[in-house]
Amino acid sequence: MSGATDSPVEDYGAESIKVLRGLDAVRKRPGMYIGDTEDGSGLHHMVYEVVDNAIDEALAGYCDLIEVVLNPDGSIRVSDNGRGVPTDIHEEEGVSAAEVIMTRLHSGGKFDHNSYKVSGGLHGVGVSVVNALSDWLEMTVWRDGKAHAIRFESGDATDPLAPVGDAEGRTGTEITFLPSPKVFSRLEFDYATLEHRLRELAFLNSGTRIRLTDARGVETESKEFHYQGGVAAFVGFLDRANAPLHTPPITMRGERDGVVVDLAMQWNESYHENVLCFTNNIFQRDGGTHLAALRAALTRTVNHYMASNGGARREKVAPSGDDVREGLTCVLSVKLGDPKFSSQTKDKLVSSEVRPAVEGEVGERLGAWFEEHPGEARRIVAKIVEAAAAREAARRARDLTRRKGALDVSNLPGKLADCQERDPAKAELFLVEGDSAGGSAKQGRDRRTQAVLPLRGKILNVERARIDKVLSSQEIGTLITALGAGVGREDFAIDKIRYRKVIIMTDADIDGAHIRTLLLTFFYRQMPEVIQAGYLYIAQPPLYKVKRGASEVYLKDDDELETYLIDTGLENAVLVLADGEGAERGGEDLRALVAQAQRVRALLTAVGRRYNQALVEQAAILGALNAELLAAGAAAGEVARYLARRMDGLSRPHERGWRGEPTDDGGLELARELRGVRERHTIDGVLVRSAEARRLDEIAGELQAVYEKRCRLRRKDTDIAINSPTALLESVLGLGRKGITMQRYKGLGEMNPEQLWETTLDPDARSLLQVKVGQGDEANSLFERLMGDEVQPRREFISGNALRVANLDISPAFLTMVTACVAPRRSIRQERTEKRIGNTVEARDAAGERLGATRRAALSGRQGASRRLPDAPHRAARRSYRRADHDHSEECGLARAAPWREGRKRNRATAAGGGGDGASAAGCCAWGRSRRRQLWSPWPRSRCGSRAICPIRAP
Template identity: 50%
Template sequence: MGKTNRRGTKVTFKPDSEVFDTVEFNYDTLAQRLRELAFLNKGLGITVADEKTGKKQTFLYEGGILSFVEHLNKNKTTLHPKPIYISGERDGIAVEVAMQYNDSYSETILSFANNINTREGGSHLAGFKAALTRTTNSYAISSGLLKSPKDSVSGDDIREGLTAVISVKLPNPQFEGQTKTKLGNSEVKGLVESVVNEALGYYFEQNPSVVKKIIEKAIQASRAREAARKARELTRRKGALEDSGLPGKLADCAEKDPQFSEIFIVEGDSAGGSAKQGRDRHTQAILPLKGKILNVEKARFDKMLGSDEIRIMITALGTGIGAEDFDIAKARYHKIVIMTDADVDGAHIRTLLLTFFFRQMPQVIEKGYLYIAQPPLFKVKKGRAERYIQSEGMLENMLFELAVDEMEIRNGNVLVGKAIIPYIKSLSKFERLLEWFTKRKKDTAVIKTLLHYDLSKDLLKNKEDINVLLKKLKEEFPDLSEELREDEEHQSYRIELKRDGLKLTLDDEFLTSPDFRELKNLFSELKGLGHPPYKVKHNKDIHEFGSSRELFDYILSIAKKGISIQRYKGLGEMNPHQLWETTMDPEKRTLLQVSVEDSIKAEEIFSTLMGDNVEPRKEFIAKHALEVRNLDI
């Protein structure tokens, strides 16, 4: 026992497997919720750490929900530099609102009651919307931006491009709705409305230039909405958005019950033709889409309705579109499957379609109706036998199984046949991780040497142990230069190593990083292979290899003998029977269900990838580029 200035209570708990079906914590779900709490409680620091993977994040926001709005808008072009902040307290109920407009065409409003995310809204959200509509129209009329009350713009138009967070804290909250995420306290509506009316009216008086931009945007939205209404009426009269006039491109199914019906949205007429021939006509409908899909992130509603491919898709799905007309209960299919090629164009079209559903039909995702098909990446042929493989990992496993047949590895231990496979899998992961370090200009030769030593965080706290380690490294790498620095945060040292233009920093972060920890675990698993040289007997041939890399390459070459591997890039490369067998047959296929676990993160990703701002997109690509292993262009 010793002295400490730290105070507090530590609570340790584990979920009970008799109560919960799943007792594993999901890091991303926890991180999303804890980040929300940090935003909602300004100045509160929350750290979440996964001891299994070493992943760790700290959330601390001095600006509270104001920082929340800035975070949501960080990849968007805002109409005014600082968010509008409103706070007030009446009758024991605290109200906080932060809001900021951007140049997009969608609204993002998050509401909370007592730190609970009220996804279905409720009285606090209704009060905010009413106040925003009334105050904006009132100011616009009094300042001459609108001529008279009959020219007032609707709440939907005023909220176009708005990002807002509403948080109320109250005693005795009443939650309603199917998932108990709707605030039902009727007194809250009038209270929020009053607080927002007063504060927003004052802000508008003080910031006329900001209000002018907001109202001009709302007027443009109103005109676009009217144009969209006329376009919708026109297409309705032509039957283009009604069930009675299903698009000619659609090959519908015989089944009329949406629970048992599915539609494949297929990239291109060629693949669409194969899918139509290969499908189960009773339950599967096919809708081929030609060319690029409109990026709805950059398009107003009226322009979106002008897109033939979007209009055809809306018609086929049967739900209608827009706040006034959309009805998920009218969905003609309860499985909507996006099926695109496995190349860059296919990925782009898939992203455009996901953007459309996320922005214009989020209920389709919420209901669990949206899926992504997983066509095979490879066809492997040996003699007359053919196999379809969906991923590189599955291909590798199959190759390993072929390779170790009649193989024996001797090195102290004797490994025969399938007993070799676990080691080869570990070796494959090990080499991939080393390749990952190489891409990041890390000295992998030094890293491999470090694996032979018992490295822990405590080593970096002891200068004598550090000097012993450095002496051993210098013996193996005479040209290695080192520099020792103090690491005040961890009360230890940081070792900076340089050799042949490569750098490696040994510090607390590196030693506890998930990648280095996994490398250590794999190295430990590979001890069962022994040390080189490895003597390998395959059939009657005997070979000797001086490194694990040479051994791995040899096994892979043995696996590929006598087989042909075809990598698919396009769905059109498969005939109807192959497409059915691999991608559409419910008994054999793999579908990925689309869900939004973290709406804030999803909002950020769609804004980054599909929005107008180039810089955040370049940063995103640069950050993730090195993680790409195979790029089909």
């Protein structure tokens, strides 16, 4: 140490100790207070902190309406009709109580039991943390007949709390805040995430109305959650995709030693447990003392009931706690004055006084319910006994397979290509679809660290199977053996897993997606610890290979493809502006314009199908999406007429005639009459006031400078007229497509080992998605609906979300493919008919005048029928061919009703005796006989042996 004279250790002294005062500690370490700031969970936790304060008012009996509004500018507003935050001066701090609450950590009205007997906010850091992590925050308080307002920026008050008017009989608090981009990587609130949490709160606080509104889009989306059934209605909602064993749910509510227990439970026919625990309306994802008490009381009560009724002796089984909870959906809510949690995120309850209250309430009420409902109790006990029997069967199957070595790690499955590495942290297992992809993966992998396990076909859907059936599946048994960690709650040990990266690698088609879903279902139900530990991944193989000259590039998805095409299209390209000076934009300036065009396209896509996107785009270029401008009557009329003139200028001569007028709601209407049909398009006030229109209006000046007059995109010999951002983008993409060869991969088997290594296996070049579970009950409900036995919930889910999917399986190309598969013979007929028509024309020319006028008329009729085939009904087409065939048979000298054999004999006799047109008949029938030895034809034989059309071929 003495020799290290320049060591930074010598600079460590009292001046190195930093004291973070006020809200600085929150800004320095936000994860300690709200969780992860990268994945969006911390962002939504800010909203929950504010909403929890409003819920506390509801718990105290002063609030019954809470509103949450997502504003177009990215901020969020939370309001309630409670008592309102105190506005008088705090004696110790010398500022208003509202400012103290927002700027001082560990300040609030929940540290004693006078203001709030039950509360979710306990540490006094909730709303102050929201203020610290926001760019700005505005609070309005209605209290004591006055409305007070205060604004904070970066956590500091810009001005003291001041009255801004009369409350007019209203009470409550409203907080609007904008999260800081310096803290959060993701700033967009997810409507579904907020909906999930607010629905929970509405269930847990029966009678409280919670309204969620999303005002960010063109159309405002609003939902109100108001439930009178409480936790029983919550259980019914969670169990909507399962068939219950009893209705209604078992409910119990009581208070013991200051702890209020509110519980509802229901058994169903599924095989999985779904128990949600809440403390003062806050969900504990890690459970705690209330969950442990519930499980203990359930097992004890059920076993006591079975013993007293002889069920256990009769069935000769001893149910475990897992058997009792199989198929159980339960919501447990406890409320107490001073709960203790493991952290500020409140994911686990550690209050010891909760356990005796929950155990006593559940044991007493559930035992009484069993006695009062013997029929339902027998069904529940039968399911529990069946679960215990299945568990015993699974245990025996495991023991048997262990003795045979099937589940022993030392006896790995034969098709597993294992790696050399024995350290699980460095080893990877790829689960691939089929032997074709498995072969390429085995040859292309790094044998030191990468193992490959091909799975044959589609594995068992474990959502519909018990553990004994799961273990009897050969593919699942192979997977369990390869992982080496066991299976089931009793035998699974995450520390014994042989690979810390389990990578699902399936094809980019429907079957591949199905296999991936089945594997995700297996891991979620049978090995959830693998997901929780972050060991499960999904490979992202490239979707495209683009070849340009001698270079090849692999592109992961459509976004990467577009980026590549833009980069290629911008090479040596310039945009010549029509500003009178011929100014050019190239290089980075042109790239910035294309990036702006991509943003414009995204905004126009968000506008939706209700509006003409080309018209909206031209209105944005003219600055006609300004709400203030359209609110003025004279100016709005001039804007509408100017937009109509611009649309005329961009239209072809016969498509002009646009007329523009303002609308009463502050929008525009353009109309024209085209080919006698009146065409009308509206940009209504809803669109003009939307977030998308505001963003387009913000860049209206930049758009006008480039696109108000028609400019030109030039590269070498290419010159393209440009009149809008999307036209620029599409033209650049078109230039990028020139000279390239693009291949879209459907399956991994299409790649050779070298390509698979370069794109998917190489750790330095590949892209992986890590599988995580967000809301546990939502994930559980999703698996039940999509993978369970009940068809109706799945049908409703598909129909309700079909329009939100960008790439539906039922696309025009897919419908074309289905049509071809359903009626392939029709296309074959058409193709062969056209071919024979050509042969007929050639034969007719070769035969010359021997056929005569009748022969030509027959052929003409047959050709007409052939040409009408695509549009004519199937039977009508066949009748037309038969009529043509009948005419031809008469020409050959056959009787109308003569069968084939008689006609052949008569034809031969006529040819030998010289009667009739012998050359014609002989040539025709000889051709008919030779056709029998050729390929099958879908059309019926003619009476002279030919197939529908029987041309006489030239010698």
